[in-house]
Amino acid sequence: MITEGERAALLKLHEWDELIFGGFYCTHCTPDDADDPDQNVYWPCPPLREAGVTNEEAVEIITVERAEIAARHRDEYRSKLEAAQQEGRRQADEWNRLHPVGTAVVAYPGIRPEGKHAGWACTRLETTTRTPAWTLGHGEPVVSVVGYAGGICLTHVDVVTEAAS
Numbered sequence: 001m002i003t004e005g006e007r008a009a010l011l012k013l014h015e016w017d018e019l020i021f022g023g024f025y026c027t028h029c030t031p032d033d034a035d036d037p038d039q040n041v042y043w044p045c046p047p048l049r050e051a052g053v054t055n056e057e058a059v060e061i062i063t064v065e066r067a068e069i070a071a072r073h074r075d076e077y078r079s080k081l082e083a084a085q086q087e088g089r090r091q092a093d094e095w096n097r098l099h100p101v102g103t104a105v106v107a108y109p110g111i112r113p114e115g116k117h118a119g120w121a122c123t124r125l126e127t128t129t130r131t132p133a134w135t136l137g138h139g140e141p142v143v144s145v146v147g148y149a150g151g152i153c154l155t156h157v158d159v160v161t162e163a164a165s
C-alpha cells in the first residue's frame, strides 16, 4: 500500500494531456520525441494503475481539471478585457481633455492611406468631431465626426493642426 501523499505525488508527476484525435496520454511516460502513435502511453499509465487509479477516478480527475483550466482561461480573458477597457478609457479621456467637440480632423472611417494597404481606395473626411470620444465594449476608443454615422477609431482620426506659416 502507498500513502495518500505518495499517490498525490504520483498523480502530479504523471500528468495527462489530450491527444489531437481523442484519448489521453501520460506526459511523463510518453517519450518526448514520440513520433509513432504506438509510443503514446495512455493515461492512466501503468504506474498510476499500480497506485490504484481506476477508470472512474480518472474520468473524475480529468473533469475537475478541465473545469479548472476553463476557469483559468475565463479569468485571463476577463483581466485582458478589463486592461483593454481601462487603456481605452484612458485614451478617450486624454482625447477629450485635448480635443473638445468641434475639433477639426481628418478621419479615415475605413482604411488609412498609408501602411500595407497603400494605394487602396480609402475614404478621407475633412471634418470636425461631433461627440466626445468614448469606448466600445472591448475598449476601442472612438469618436464621431460630422458626415459619418457611428464611431471611428481614434487611430483613424488625425487632428488638423495649424499649418506652419
Ligand SMILES: [Zn+2]
Pocket: 014, 015, 026, 027, 028, 029, 030, 041, 045, 046, 047, 048
Ligand atoms: Zn505515467
